[in-house]
Amino acid sequence: MIKFNLKLLVLSFLLLISHKPLQSAEMVDPIKVDWSFKGLTGTFDRASLQRGFQVYKEVCASCHSMQYLSYRNLGEPGGPEFSEQEVKAIAASFEIEDGPDSQGEMFTRPGKPSDKFKSPYPNVQAATAANGGAYPPDMSVLVKARKGGANYIYSVLVGYEDPPPGVTLDDGVYYNKYMAGNKIKMPNNLMDGLVEYADGTESTVDQMAKDVTTFLAWAAEPELEERHKTGVKVIIYLVLLTTLVYLSMKKIWSRVDTEV
Amino acid sequence: MSEHEYVPKSKAGKWFNDRLPLLTLGAHLTDYPTPKNLNYWWTFGGILTFCLITQIVTGIVLAMHYVAHADLAFASVEHIMRDVNYGWLIRYIHSNGASMFFLAVYIHIFRSLFYGSYKSPREVIWIIGLMIYLLMMAAAFMGYVLPWGQMSFWGATVITNLFSAIPLVGDSITTWLWGAYSVDNPTLNRFFSLHYLIPFLILGLVVLHIWALHVPGNNNPVGIDIKKPSKDTVPFHPYITIKDAFALLVFMIIFAGFVFFTPNVLGHSDNYIPANPLITPAHIVPEWYLLPFYAILRSVPDKLGGVILMFSAIFILFVLPWLDTSKVRSAVFRPIYRQFFWILVIDVLMLGYVGAMPAEGIYLVLARVGTVYYFLHFIVVMPVVGYLEKTDPIPMSISEPVLTGGAEPSLARKVNDKV
Numbered sequence: 001m002i003k004f005n006l007k008l009l010v011l012s013f014l015l016l017i018s019h020k021p022l023q024s025a026e027m028v029d030p031i032k033v034d035w036s037f038k039g040l041t042g043t044f045d046r047a048s049l050q051r052g053f054q055v056y057k058e059v060c061a062s063c064h065s066m067q068y069l070s071y072r073n074l075g076e077p078g079g080p081e082f083s084e085q086e087v088k089a090i091a092a093s094f095e096i097e098d099g100p101d102s103q104g105e106m107f108t109r110p111g112k113p114s115d116k117f118k119s120p121y122p123n124v125q126a127a128t129a130a131n132g133g134a135y136p137p138d139m140s141v142l143v144k145a146r147k148g149g150a151n152y153i154y155s156v157l158v159g160y161e162d163p164p165p166g167v168t169l170d171d172g173v174y175y176n177k178y179m180a181g182n183k184i185k186m187p188n189n190l191m192d193g194l195v196e197y198a199d200g201t202e203s204t205v206d207q208m209a210k211d212v213t214t215f216l217a218w219a220a221e222p223e224l225e226e227r228h229k230t231g232v233k234v235i236i237y238l239v240l241l242t243t244l245v246y247l248s249m250k251k252i253w254s255r256v257d258t259e260v
Numbered sequence: 261m262s263e264h265e266y267v268p269k270s271k272a273g274k275w276f277n278d279r280l281p282l283l284t285l286g287a288h289l290t291d292y293p294t295p296k297n298l299n300y301w302w303t304f305g306g307i308l309t310f311c312l313i314t315q316i317v318t319g320i321v322l323a324m325h326y327v328a329h330a331d332l333a334f335a336s337v338e339h340i341m342r343d344v345n346y347g348w349l350i351r352y353i354h355s356n357g358a359s360m361f362f363l364a365v366y367i368h369i370f371r372s373l374f375y376g377s378y379k380s381p382r383e384v385i386w387i388i389g390l391m392i393y394l395l396m397m398a399a400a401f402m403g404y405v406l407p408w409g410q411m412s413f414w415g416a417t418v419i420t421n422l423f424s425a426i427p428l429v430g431d432s433i434t435t436w437l438w439g440a441y442s443v444d445n446p447t448l449n450r451f452f453s454l455h456y457l458i459p460f461l462i463l464g465l466v467v468l469h470i471w472a473l474h475v476p477g478n479n480n481p482v483g484i485d486i487k488k489p490s491k492d493t494v495p496f497h498p499y500i501t502i503k504d505a506f507a508l509l510v511f512m513i514i515f516a517g518f519v520f521f522t523p524n525v526l527g528h529s530d531n532y533i534p535a536n537p538l539i540t541p542a543h544i545v546p547e548w549y550l551l552p553f554y555a556i557l558r559s560v561p562d563k564l565g566g567v568i569l570m571f572s573a574i575f576i577l578f579v580l581p582w583l584d585t586s587k588v589r590s591a592v593f594r595p596i597y598r599q600f601f602w603i604l605v606i607d608v609l610m611l612g613y614v615g616a617m618p619a620e621g622i623y624l625v626l627a628r629v630g631t632v633y634y635f636l637h638f639i640v641v642m643p644v645v646g647y648l649e650k651t652d653p654i655p656m657s658i659s660e661p662v663l664t665g666g667a668e669p670s671l672a673r674k675v676n677d678k679v
Contacts, residue, residue: 040521068338137533140338144524145532180542220532223341223348230349231520238516242509249502256494257659258296260503 028177030148030155033210037150037217041232043225044218049080051197052215055208058195060139063131063186065119068140069219072113078225079218087113094118132172134185143213143220150217152178157209160188288474293493294500295480297658301371302478303507304364310508311361312466316459318354326406328452330445333408334534352523358400359526360515362549365393374601376589377479383581385472390577392465397550399458402451404547409531414544416443416451422557425564442537482658483590492658543618551615552608556634558619559627569631576638583638586646593652597645600637607633 036045053074056066071091074082082090091111096118099106111118121127128135137145146152155178163175169183176184190205197203218224253260266287268274277283325344327336340347369389372378378386401419405412420437424430439446477488486492494500518526526548530541546554553570560566576583591598611630617623 068335068342073342141532145529147529149529227348227352227520227523231516234516234520235513238509238513242506242513245502245506245509249506252498252502256296256499258494 028159030151030178031158033151033154033213035150035214035217037214037224041228043228044078045214046081047199047201048211048214049218050082051199051201051207052211052213052218053080054197055195055212056139056215059189059208060212061117062120063127063136064139065121065127065136066117066140066219067119067138069117070113071111071115071117073222075113076222079222080215091115132185136186139216139219141220143217145220150213153216154209154213156184157190157213158206290495290497292474292496293477293489294496295478295486295492295658296494296499297480297482297492298478298500298503299481300503300507301367301374302480303504304368304371306504307364307508307511308361308368309466310511311357311364312459312462315354315357315361316463318350318357319456319459321350322354323456326452328406328449330408330448330535333406333448337407349519352519356515356518356523356526358403359547359549360511360518361396362400364511365396366549369393370605373604374591374598375479375481376483376584376586376591378581379584379589380581381476382473382479385469386581387578388465388469388472390574392462392469394574395458395462395465399455399462400547400549402455402458404531405448405451406455407531408448408535410533410535410539410541411528411531411544413443413535413537414541415546416447418544419546420447422563422567422570425567427564479589480658481590481592482655483588483592484654484657486658490657545616548612548616551613552611553615555611555615555627556631558615559624559631573631573634576635580638580642583642584646585643586649586651588651588654593654594645594649595652596649597642600641600645603633604637607637 036042036048056064071087071094074080074090075084075087091113094111094115095108096111096115097106097108101107121130124135143149143153148155156176159176159178161175161177163169163182167175167182169175173183173185174187175182190208192204195203195208201207221227249260266284268277268283273283322340325336325340325347327333337351340351342348344350372386372389401415405416420434420443423437424434426433435441437447438444439450477486480486489495528545545551553573556573557566557570560569586594586597588594591601607630610626611634614623614627614630619627
């Protein structure tokens with residue numbers, strides 16, 4: 001009977017963890033990257049986060065918003081960890097609309113660390129209209145919002161190809177190996193040497209894709225490092241407590257002729 | 261361990277207890293004679309109580325920061341994740357807590373099915389338990405709507421649309437449920453209100469569930485009536501409390517594993533896309549714990565038929581005590597029924613699996629076979645097997661079982677120990 005019970009437990013867990021909805025046939029599995037933030041004790045590569053922010057700022061931010069992030073997040077522990085001065089300088093480089101003032105007028109002022117990331121368009125409709133009818137999704141939680149997560153985002157960034165023979169694409173539509181349906185309205189924006197990294201790293205397409213994906217992974221889960229660290233402590237604590245309670249249980253039940 | 265009336269030692273205690281016998285209740289709960297042979301499948305009652313309290317406590321904190329408005333809900337959840345102190349922890353405990361709650365309740369229900377805990381004189385405990393389960397499903401469904409992501413919105417649309425299958429008044433009922441002509445802000449608002457209400461209804465039913473349990477006392481793996489208190493019982497405290505605590509801690513380790521290391525694995529990535537009434541996701545799937553019912557719903561080509569079958573799948577459980585004709589409670593002594601029990605377990609797991617798959621091809625066939633077996637099990641197998649089956653001999657008591665053909669190895673061992 002015990003064997004049966006174990007079987008049930010194993011089966012239910014397999015079911016819990018392994019159910020995957022079917023993928024459409026033409027989709028290719030995303031490239032598996034060995035991210036530093038993977039695993040139980042994974043952390044972000046600080047330098048990669050800072051480079052990724054640069055790619056976001058210079059390339060992605062012209063179309064994609066990141067409305068749930070604030071400039072102050074860039075200096076917080078577990079993130080890119082820019083210095084306080086750097087965060088202030090980054091924020092101040094954006095003109096933020098504020099108001100109304102005492103006269104009832106809206107005005108612009110240099111950004112402060114407490115401001116949210118400035119969006120490239122005033123609203124979704126404007127963003128859609130400016131991008132050929134396809135809304136460039138907000139990137140705050142993009143990594144969590146896509147099956148395959150960071151691997152998928154990275155794969156799409158490096159997955160542009162010429163369409164195979166027989167596939168015709170409309171104007172403003174591009175062929176991407178990893179995109180669902182293989183058609184994407186975002187052009188291939190990355191090319192070797194596009195940004196000049198402050199730390200001197202060579203800006204290949206692959207490097208930029210990895211850096212910006214790391215940055216997006218942090219943006220989606222800024223708590224990741226703290227979560228991992230706390231998790232390890234919590235599990236150790238629970239295992240110790242469980243052991244103590246187990247020994248107490250054995251001792252208490254030794255008064256009865258039944259095994260526990 | 262005594263049946264006699266409890267008398268508080270202190271004068272103040274006696275004064276209070278004469279006016280409100282809380283101390284008597286406390287003494288009853290600690291002394292409560294419990295069968296000493298309960299195995300670990302019996303620890304899930306305590307685990308479920310823990311799950312309910314955890315959901316209520318984390319839920320109250322989340323409600324302090326959440327905004328139930330179609331334009332603000334998604335952003336308020338991100339506010340909780342990013343700006344509220346340990347908001348990510350509270351939310352992940354709450355969202356994974358729902359899954360852990362259901363995992364525990366399914367084990368609890370199948371334990372009851374295996375050991376015949378639903379049978380006389382425990383029918384009312386069983387029925388209250390099913391009402392709790394129904395409310396849990398309602399609470400979980402509405403809770404999943406609150407983040408107002410794509411799966412929230414479209415899940416709500418699919419489920420509320422089920423009511424439109426009702427002849428004549430279906431559309432009016434659906435509009436009334438929505439508070440609008442589609443799932444919209446009024447729907448979100450009322451779901452939030454009900455999502456906050458239901459856990460307290462569950463809490464009330466849990467009190468009744470335990471009260472009803474304490475009338476006949478616990479069933480046990482051998483499934484026989486026992487004298488209480490006797491050599492077959494131990495007082496609830498410290499014996500059962502320490503055992504429940506141990507099992508709960510093991511459960512919490514698994515729970516913490518999900519919360520800290522894969523907090524989103526049980527959810528759907530589409531729910532991190534804000535709700536958009538104009539874009540339908542490729543596959544609309546409910547949370548894993550509702551998948552078997554989803555499979556039953558989709559196995560019928562007719563909408564009304566599917567809805568009726570899905571609700572029947574739950575409501576048939578209410579009459580289970582009267583469908584089971586066997587005089588023997590525990591499946592340990594029921595060689596035929598025991599096999600059908602495991603077939604049912606596999607059947608439900610399979611239904612859950614195909615519920616996550618598109619309703620086409622082999623998955624649709626499996627869903628139909630699974631649905632047919634599910635109902636056959638309760639309507640045909642249970643009454644017939646209970647009537648025809650030759651059960652194994654049942655021991656007279658837990659401490660001194662008659663040794664007759666290895667029904668349960670642990671029983672035999674105990675007898676050998678005595679020799």
